[in-house]
Amino acid sequence: MSAHMNNKQHTMIAWMEDKPGVLNRVAGLFRRRNFNIESLTVGHSETPGISRMTFVANGSDRDMKQIKTQLDKLINVTEVEDVTNSDPISRELALIKVKANSETRTEVMQITEIFRGHIIHVDMESVIIQIVGKVAQINSLLQLLNNFGILEMVRTGRIAMVRDQDHSQLSKTAVSAHQNGHQ
């Protein structure tokens, strides 16, 4: 996507039929349309047979409209919503393996506690921290942990949910379409 003064980070949610190859279709579209995706997370939604994807992309409003309309054209994608301006609750989970011996372990544990993370594994040389939080919160924790030496890290990417009732209905449009049928 073109660099633009109005570029900002957008959080989008897409609902799609849970069928083989759907993720490939979405990923292929992002690649061939030259859309840059920062993170992408997919899993079940509340509707059986419908998966829910949260992805984060940088670009202008116009870029995002292209992403949305192009995604909408995929036959298996039932709904796409840009929730950036809907003040969504967004969270990410990270597992972080940090160097920690008898000298540093206490400090690592204290920092983890400040960030509301949990130590879920300890051995003589390292600990594994689990943290669920906003992206910025996880980034801050990582910055501090860098001083001890991060051995391994995995992040899930952002998931998001909008507070008001209407948005929970979005994926239900698929259900009503099912009941009505085409033709």
Added chain:
Amino acid sequence: MSNIKTGGQIIWESLIAEDVEVVFGLPGGAILPAYDDLAKYEYPIHHVLVTHEQGASHMADGYARATGRVGVCIATSGPGATNLITGLATAYMDSTPIVAITGQVPNSLLGRDGFQESDVQGVSLPVTKHNYLITDIRDLAMAIKEAFYIASTGRPGPVLVDVCKDVQQATMDFEYPKSIYLPGYNPNVNAPDSGDVTRAAELLNNAERPLIVSGQGVSIARAEKELRELAEKANIPVATSLLGIGTFPTTHPLSISWGGMHGEAYCNYALQDCDVLFAIGARLDDRLTGAFDTFAPKAKIIHADIDPAEMGKNLTIDTPVIGDALLILRELVPQVEANEHPAWLAQIQEWKSETTNRDILEQETDELVAPYIMRALWHETDEGDATIVTDVGQHQMWEAQYYNHTKPRSLLTSGGLGTMGYALPAAIGAQMGSPDEEIWVVAGDGGFQMTMVELSTIMQENLPIKIAIINNGYLGMVRQWQDVFYNKRHSGTPLFNPDFIKLAEAYGMAARRVTKKDEAIEAIKEAQNFDGPFLLEFQVEEFTNVYPMVAPGKSNADMIRRPAEATSEGN
């Protein structure tokens, strides 16, 4: 009561349920069970055996463009399927409805690099509107039904159904499904938003220099009559895109031909000067617009199209109108006020007389050149009463400039993908769909050779197709770019050609070589009067180039015009 069928039978019976009468294909191991069922049960479907599977997908494309119906092609796994891809990509870019059925290795070999296995679903993914891999016979009929529905509705496009060999051999109790469930598919077949239509009407009513750009969407929606009503009611000049040629008669007083890279200069002037531009059923691609940020700089742009993703994809749009072109025009025409626009039309007329003389009609040469041949062909086909299927290159632009198309679907050409080799097989498909139509292939010597193996298909089916090869001994359009942008270094563009007359004779096809201007008309007549296919080779002046020309990435306002002193620019 049970109705036990094999997967192969289900394929054919599903096609029959979709009113398919002809398919284009070539068998191989992984599709053999289906081919066996075709013969065994004598299904009433005409199978056209092609020479190369690329031909099959282009034939399905030509059939679809000529008739408006879904074209069907069929191939085996691996190389058979990958050979279809160029034709599918061509159809995808030009929104042509095709259903492609391919055989796939049996389930037991899937993913194990079996003989003639390729990931056809993966390979075809970016060049199809949708595709299926069928590993279970219970999904087969539904996939075919969905494929036809998806291919033919909304913005049409190719859909591929890849069927494992063991699925074709399996059996089940068959009933063709009556309804389908596609919760994520919205073909926008409903009426457009009335507020958008009203805004479009207001813009047009207040315009001083309005202009219509008509694209292929008008033809897909069969809205040519309504387009004409709109233009005539408010006296709005109509330009077309390349694929929109035929949606508005080029001979109509309000026609301003077509615009873009090789469109007529006066049309480009009008595009750049209009104050309201109403584009309908055209995707406004770079070949039409020139550099996006320079296109129609004075205009408020109304973009009417069935595909919401086209809105703002290339240009900043003032008023999008989403929907079927026919429904949009039906709502729009009553809201548009009668108007005259005399000053605007007079201005266009002034541009036209200058530019047409300079770029289009100024062909004072005794040499045999393609523009002359196109004019002659137009005249000899009752002034436009034929379907012309062009290849890609200089001849394609000349055909579009000099053959005045007056009827819908009378020019079939690969606009978006620019696929050389399209013309010959696409013409075969078109003739199969429209057996009574006079059909001409117009191809360059380069593109013709890419798919000329289908000459055997013409002979096999005894189709009365007339072929005009415009032979200048070069990949002409590439050579033209080298002339203009690469210091006339003709890198890889001179061609070694066969003797096209002997080639035709080898296939048993009548043929004639034309080397002189004064033989052209008589040769065209001879081809027309011949009862059967006929190949004409026109050996034209080598170095003639197409004008006007907008350099890629430049504005339509910066056209390279025909050099005033010469019609050719040899060494």
